[in-house]
Amino acid sequence: MIRETLAPSSTHMDVAFSQGAIWDAYRASTGGSTTGQSLTASLPYWVKLVRSGSNFSGYASPDGVNWTQVGTTQTISMAQNVYIGLAVSSNKNSLLATATIDNVSIQ
Numbered sequence: 001m002i003r004e005t006l007a008p009s010s011t012h013m014d015v016a017f018s019q020g021a022i023w024d025a026y027r028a029s030t031g032g033s034t035t036g037q038s039l040t041a042s043l044p045y046w047v048k049l050v051r052s053g054s055n056f057s058g059y060a061s062p063d064g065v066n067w068t069q070v071g072t073t074q075t076i077s078m079a080q081n082v083y084i085g086l087a088v089s090s091n092k093n094s095l096l097a098t099a100t101i102d103n104v105s106i107q
Contacts, residue, residue: 001013001049001084001086001087002014002056002078002082004030004082004083005083006083007030009030009031010027010030011026011029011030011032011076011077011078012025012034012076013025013026013056014087015049015058015059015060016047016087017041017045017047018091020040020042021039021041022038022039022045022047022058022060022070023037023038023058023070024036024037024038024057024058024070024071024074027076028074028076037058037072038071039060039070041060045060045061046061046062046064046067046103047061048067054075054076055073055075056073056074056075056076057069057073058070058071064103084106086101086104
């Protein structure tokens, strides 16, 4: 995930697996709605989030070599300095989620 601030309403984009698909989820304006686009997939899968200025693109790969863009490139205005992190969520307050994450790099 890349987000402009740590505030819950911050602009952001992430690429993640959920319910049989790789999703890119984004909020293009502070306080706005989060929207997503998906690509059907089953784990294990590689995900990649690329920022080029104000353009954000999500990608997915079954092997870390052959990449497919998830949805379309999104234009999101963010400060130059942003927060980058990894997230795991069950999407339910009463359920614990676990994940194995490896081969992480920031370039």
